[in-house]
Each structure stands twice: as structure tokens, then as C-alpha cells.
Amino acid sequence: MYPSVIPFLLIHLGCVAAIWSGVTWQAIAVGVGLYWLRRFAIGAGYHRYFSHRAYATSRLFQFILAFLAQCTAQKSVLWWAAKHRHHHLQSDTSQDVHSPRQRGFVYSHVGWIFARQHDGTDLLKVADLASYPELIWLHKLELAPAILTAVVCALIAGWSGLVVGFLWSTVVLYHATFCINSLAHVHGRKRYVTGDDSRNNWLLALFTMGEGWHNNHHAYQSSVRQGFRWWELDPTFYILTILSWLGIVWDLKAPPAQVLRNEHRLGSRVIKRAAEQLAGRFNPERIALAISASAQSSELSALRDALGRLQHRADLLWNLRLPDMPTREQFLTEARDMFAKTISLDDIVDRAYELLLESVGSLLGAPAPWAMAEAKSV
Structure with a gap:
């Protein structure tokens, strides 16, 4: 196991410090706001943009997305996108980095992240991203955005802001993200044949702003929209749509009508x-x-x-x-x-x-x- 498992455990243990720091309403507000902001950055940034290029945006907003996503302390944008692209190539096969079918639920949920063989970043898989110096800079200083965020939380709401605002929201964000790798390949419904165990899970979709429609996503990976039906809530897609009206993002990719009707021929x-x-x-x-x-x-x-x-x-x-x-x-x-x-x-x-x-x-x-x-x- 990679030594970074130690700070990961310390972040979890640090949540107990709320006994001494206290829990203030101001800190709770910071934590809730920080959770949803960073949750959007993970879904719209790390996942739909950097991993799948489901839409286009400016270089400035690209950097903002990458910075906000790295405020989650879920490693760098290049590492995250490279691992996710590999996951889709090998989903639920023996080569998948986090398949519950292959290595069990706990390993797929969190254990794989700290295995030494997964610590490196395959830059060939993200050559399109590695051409940007600012993303390379974020890659080398992967914890800097998270540390800066923690300091800001402390300045806003004191020790409670650090513990409750930052640590609590970070831990909840960790496991909400990890559940897509683990739980969304175990529990839920399959609308499409995808050759893997991906499932749609409405409860996960609520906590992850639409990422829980995982079987939909595996059926058409480059779609900016993951809730294919009108009743499948996908707040990340709604926000990106609004941003497209403002000209901040554009070229939002949509699934073909045949895919939506489940009438497409499989690869x-x-x-x-x-x-x-x-x-x-x-x-x-x-x-x-x-x-x-x-x-x-x-x-x-x-x-x-x-x-x-x-x-x-x-x-x-x-x-x-x-x-x-x-x-x-x-x-x-x-x-x-x-x-x-x-x-x-x-x-x-x-x-x-x-x-x-x-x-x-x-x-x-x-x-x-x-x-x-x-x-x-x-």
C-alpha cells in the first residue's frame, strides 16, 4: 500500500476534532457550500470534461475547473483523468483498476487508490491535457489547492471552519465519489448492455449531482448529460446548460436518438x-x-x-x-x-x-x- 494512506486516514480521524473545535452554523454553511461546489467540479470537471471531453470551454475556465476539482484532495487532474480513461477501456475486466467484480467492494471503493501500482500517471492517456503547462503545474502541486482551501475555511470560520467546513465535507465528498466506482457497479438497474456491471442508481445520483446514472454513462461516455430521461435528475448537466447560455462552455455533446431509445447496435x-x-x-x-x-x-x-x-x-x-x-x-x-x-x-x-x-x-x-x-x- 502506498504511504499516502496515512494522511487519508488522518483526514478521517481529524473529523473527530469537532469535539474540541465545536460545530458552528457558520462552519456548517461553509461545509455544505464547499461540498456542492467541489461536487460540481468533480462531475463537470474531472469526469465529463477532462476524462471524456463532453463539451468545450476556454483555457481559463478549464484551469478554474481543474483547480476547484483539486481542492477535493482527490489527486491531480491528470492522474484522475488517466485512471478514469483506463477504467472505461477495461471496465470490470481483470485490467480494471477498481472493479468490485475483480477485487471486491472495499478495494474498488478505496483500496485501489493507495496501491503502489496505481500511484503513477500514464501521461500518454492524457496527452491532450498534458500539453497545457498550467495543468502540469497543478499535477506537480496536487495538494496545493486543497491546502489553500483548508486555510480559507479556517480564516472564515475558525477551527470549526477547518474541521467541520473542510474536513467533514472532504470526507463526505471522498465517499460520494468512490461510491460511483464501487456501489454503482453493484446496486442499481441496467438499461443498456455495456459489457460491464455499471448500473443506474437514483440515490447516488442525488448525492453526486447526476453521476449516479452510471449505466447511461457507460452506454454513451461522451455525453454531457447522464440522466437520459426527464425524470433522471442531473444537476451537473443543468448547470452546464446554463453556462452554455452564458458562453462559458459550448459544444455540449448529446447521446444519439438511437441510444436514448436503446435501439443502437453494440460495438x-x-x-x-x-x-x-x-x-x-x-x-x-x-x-x-x-x-x-x-x-x-x-x-x-x-x-x-x-x-x-x-x-x-x-x-x-x-x-x-x-x-x-x-x-x-x-x-x-x-x-x-x-x-x-x-x-x-x-x-x-x-x-x-x-x-x-x-x-x-x-x-x-x-x-x-x-x-x-x-x-x-x-
Whole structure:
């Protein structure tokens, strides 16, 4: 674990100092205002602008967003955006930095931040941002905005302003943000097939100014609007809309009508990940054992050759009659139970069948399709 876990814990323990500093109304007002201001900076800045470029703005307002976001003590703008972009590329796979499915809830919520392998910043992932000297400066002095904010809170409301106004609001802000990484991949509803566990959670949306519509976001990442339905409250989007009227931001990106109606065709990466989940519902070892037990040695050899020759040809794959192999209807039933409505369901089912047959073939000793292709190319 990275040593910065110690100051993180000290910030939490520092909240107890309210016993001595007292809790004043002035400090509470500072804390509430600071929470919502910085919450907007995280959602509109770190997330929708720096990570996804969901809108355009001036260099000055870009810096203001980055500064306010770093007042949260959630590391630098470059680190945050780089990790988030990587998350979307590898969401809920073994390469994801904070997947509850892979490493458990606590690690996805907070533990990953302090793992040494995640301390560095992959500047190649944020090359568009790293070209700005002022953002590099903020990156190098990542805690300076938070420290300055703490000092201002103390000047406004004394020790209570520091403890209640700054520390309390910072801790609440920490866990509101972290819940999107953890809870929004565990609890909620899925409207879209995204190839991962992202979910829409209305309660998180209330505390995070619209960030809780996480499944919507994963369905169309570059949208400035994350509450796709009129009843899905998204205050961050509303404020950005007002700022666009004032000319402070512009080119707000919106999801296509097909996405809003859930009628879009899924990309190959999403289909592959969904197919892997579907294929995982079936047991290739049991199927391979059933085939081995029922087939003669000559039949088994012929079957191995056939499995090796079939390369992503679902029309032929479905015509194979293998013992204990689930039918297409069984795959479709399982898929409808697992996934939200999508016009790409047949593609997911066909790919899942191919993946299952590849697993069965490898257990039977048949060459995998990609191995056959490589052999032919040589």
C-alpha cells in the first residue's frame, strides 16, 4: 500500500476534532457550500470534461475547473483523468483498476487508490491535457489547492471552519465519489448492455449531482448529460446548460436518438465482453467430459478437426450436435435473463456459443481457431 494512506486516514480521524473545535452554523454553511461546489467540479470537471471531453470551454475556465476539482484532495487532474480513461477501456475486466467484480467492494471503493501500482500517471492517456503547462503545474502541486482551501475555511470560520467546513465535507465528498466506482457497479438497474456491471442508481445520483446514472454513462461516455430521461435528475448537466447560455462552455455533446431509445447496435468490444459473461454461465468441462464419454476415438478425432476448422461461423456452429451442449434457445433464454434489451442480442449469443465451443475444443485437445489461422499464415 502506498504511504499516502496515512494522511487519508488522518483526514478521517481529524473529523473527530469537532469535539474540541465545536460545530458552528457558520462552519456548517461553509461545509455544505464547499461540498456542492467541489461536487460540481468533480462531475463537470474531472469526469465529463477532462476524462471524456463532453463539451468545450476556454483555457481559463478549464484551469478554474481543474483547480476547484483539486481542492477535493482527490489527486491531480491528470492522474484522475488517466485512471478514469483506463477504467472505461477495461471496465470490470481483470485490467480494471477498481472493479468490485475483480477485487471486491472495499478495494474498488478505496483500496485501489493507495496501491503502489496505481500511484503513477500514464501521461500518454492524457496527452491532450498534458500539453497545457498550467495543468502540469497543478499535477506537480496536487495538494496545493486543497491546502489553500483548508486555510480559507479556517480564516472564515475558525477551527470549526477547518474541521467541520473542510474536513467533514472532504470526507463526505471522498465517499460520494468512490461510491460511483464501487456501489454503482453493484446496486442499481441496467438499461443498456455495456459489457460491464455499471448500473443506474437514483440515490447516488442525488448525492453526486447526476453521476449516479452510471449505466447511461457507460452506454454513451461522451455525453454531457447522464440522466437520459426527464425524470433522471442531473444537476451537473443543468448547470452546464446554463453556462452554455452564458458562453462559458459550448459544444455540449448529446447521446444519439438511437441510444436514448436503446435501439443502437453494440460495438464489437461490448459484444465480446457480454458474450464472455454469457458463455461463463455454462460449464465447458462437463460438456467435454460428456463428449469424451459418448464418442469413439475415431469420432473424437474427427470432432477435434471440425472444431479446429470452424472459425467464427455461427451458422455451422449451431448445426453441431454435441452431447450436453446447450441449444440456441437455451442461450437466448439465458441472455434475456442476464441482459437489458438490445438489438445485438443475437450477436452476443452467437459469439458466446463460439467462445464456449472454443473452451470445449481446447479441453478435448482441438486446436483453437486462432491457432489454425496462425498456422495457415506461416
